[in-house]
Amino acid sequence: MLQQTQVARVVDYYHAFVTRFPTLRHVAEAPPSAVTEAWAGLGYYARARNLHALAREVAAAGGALPAEPAALRALPGIGPYTAGAVASFAFERRAALVDTNVARVLRRAFAPALDPKTGAGQRALWAIAESILPRSGRAAWTHNQALMELGALVCTARARHCTRCPVRAHCATFAAEVPLPARHRSS
DNA sequence: CTCCAGGACT
DNA sequence: AGTCCAGGAG
Numbered sequence: 001m002l003q004q005t006q007v008a009r010v011v012d013y014y015h016a017f018v019t020r021f022p023t024l025r026h027v028a029e030a031p032p033s034a035v036t037e038a039w040a041g042l043g044y045y046a047r048a049r050n051l052h053a054l055a056r057e058v059a060a061a062g063g064a065l066p067a068e069p070a071a072l073r074a075l076p077g078i079g080p081y082t083a084g085a086v087a088s089f090a091f092e093r094r095a096a097l098v099d100t101n102v103a104r105v106l107r108r109a110f111a112p113a114l115d116p117k118t119g120a121g122q123r124a125l126w127a128i129a130e131s132i133l134p135r136s137g138r139a140a141w142t143h144n145q146a147l148m149e150l151g152a153l154v155c156t157a158r159a160r161h162c163t164r165c166p167v168r169a170h171c172a173t174f175a176a177e178v179p180l181p182a183r184h185r186s187s
Numbered sequence: 188c189t190c191c192a193g194g195a196c197t
Numbered sequence: 198a199g200t201c202c203a204g205g206a207g
């Protein structure tokens with residue numbers, strides 16, 4: 001539901017959905033129309049169709065979601081981001097993930113000139129994400145969560161709040177905008 | 188690469 | 198009208 005859809009608009013749909021379909025198997029056993037119906041108003045209905053197809057595929061394969069990003073990636077509706085997110089957040093695998101928030105944070109902090117809209121830009125951001133991943137899966141869980149929160153709450157798209165940013169001392173964008181003398185007092 | 192989807196906010 | 202959003206498929 002969160003693919004290209006803001007959290008605030010998803011929350012209510014999510015709770016209603018997991019109430020009606022408590023497990024993936026419930027989704028798999030329901031007709032496609034029931035899933036689409038629960039999706040009404042959310043838009044991007046391909047996601048509902050993908051979720052239903054995924055549920056049936058997983059159910060047919062024994063009922064358990066795979067934990068590895070590559071295996072997740074093979075399922076319908078699971079792309080690079082969702083594969084990384086599920087591997088990290090659900091299974092505590094040491095996996096990188098780059099969503100719109102993380103892409104913005106990494107670009108501003110490490111590569112301001114990089115264009116995230118291009119394929120080369122995306123690859124570069126994923127490479128950065130991999131390179132700064134902590135050693136353990138548990139630490140990576142916290143690390144990934146923190147990166148996303150930083151992007152959602154502080155390093156936001158329209159107005160970034162550098163004065164409240166815990167990592168501004170290490171940020172290339174902040175360094176470029178604030179003159180060196182002033183940086184000592186503010187950090 | 189391009190195209191896709193839908194609603195909110197500027 | 199344009200931008201943005203916990204992107205993915207073709």
